[in-house]
Amino acid sequence: MSRASCGGDHRCPRDVGPPSDRGEPRHRHYRALGQSSRTREPLYRIEWFFRDMDVEALFGNGIEAGHFNDDRLARALDKFADADPWRIYHEIALGSPDACSLVLDVIRLDTTSFSVQGSYDPADFEDAPFRITRGYSKDLRPDLKQFLFGLGSYGGLPLFADVMSGNQSDKTWYGPWTERITELLSPEVWNTLIVVADSAFVTEENLNTYEKRWFISRMPETYRLCEALKDRAFADESRWIEVGSVAQEGKEAASYRIQGFEDELYGRTYRFVVVESSALDQRKAKRLEKLVAEEAQAIEKAVAQQERLSYHCEADAKVALEDWRRRHNRWGFHHVTGQVVQERTVKRRVGRPRKTDPDQGNVEVVRWRVTFTVEPDTEAIEQRRRRDSTFVLISNVPRTRRADDAELLRDYKGQIEVENLFRALKQPYFVHGIFVKTPKRVLALAYVFLLGLLVYAVTATI
Known part of the structure; x- marks a missing residue:
């Protein structure tokens, strides 16, 4: 396990968007406990990590560097796993001073895979809360087994988190996540919360779950309605509304045009926004x-x-x-x-x-x-390029909350927040490898990583 420190070439989780009004860059550098950001230490060398530090000042009277050894840490992981790390994480995240001062408005959800080395015998996972197995690899490593991280970001803070089996589908994650989070949030908060998610969210089951909850998502290209809405938009060029750049500034920032529609899907009426981008995905x-x-x-x-x-x-x-x-x-x-x-x-x-x-x-x-x-x-190629650079948003957010369709686009493009959190989590100097064997300890260690990410994100906002 690597130390959680920020290197000079790293972009902090909230390091997105234009500079501040004072012209100061939003990126800042932090080093964990004064140590080099490039140094990695395996778990069994944790004692050497604290050897030259004032451990009592950090952890309390009577604590020595020798108390930190791999056996003790392994037993601590076992206890952490038995104590429901999911609930512990959210009690810490939602109970932090930063979280308590927030008025939740938009939560951005996404998942990512985390590849691991080792065989991880399936028999070891019979009674485990999750499975390390092969699945769709967002790391482009289908040869390795994996588990999944799920994050819910607000303003660049990972207020919600989940650790899932490696073959968990995004389509079936959003519903159970919503029901579990309902236990943590009051009805008043849910009534004002807008959930932003990617296209895997759009299934009949998830839309049923969010019948009385608000969401913004992207229509999958596999839906005929998606193509039909694009046809309607390109059939009337006069209805396009120029929005300009949304999430970035500069010469290379993409600009957007939109058209808003209302249509039915699975028997319910939703708002749809056809978005044409000036930049075509690579x-x-x-x-x-x-x-x-x-x-x-x-x-x-x-x-x-x-x-x-x-x-x-x-x-x-x-x-x-x-x-x-x-x-x-x-x-x-x-x-x-x-x-x-x-x-x-x-x-x-x-x-x-x-x-x-x-x-x-x-x-x-x-x-x-x-x-x-x-x-x-050239005209046909350009038309195809325009169509390929066009996507469709779906939402049930009422116009009393988001009157302008451009606001839905801005909310959706804010997904870069959670993507930056994943980028930080996967940096080698943050998490370099997992060298524990039992599924219970892997689960606990994954939540330790998430807690480190939470502290890291909070620190980056100071």
């Missing part, structure tokens, strides 16, 4: 480039096959061209035009020519071919 841009290139290769192959053929008369060539057009009318990113051309070649007759033959045995052969001109359809 993955989608590469996918579009690949589609255009693949279509160009397919056209080149089809054209080459046809251009090798020749015909004895112009009528046959025109029939062949029309037949080719019927069979190849699916091109979406290129203009392909065909024309029939005449070719004249001179061939020599077989045998010796007669002396009286004015052509000396040469004869002119007239043939007809189909040739093509291929050009990129």
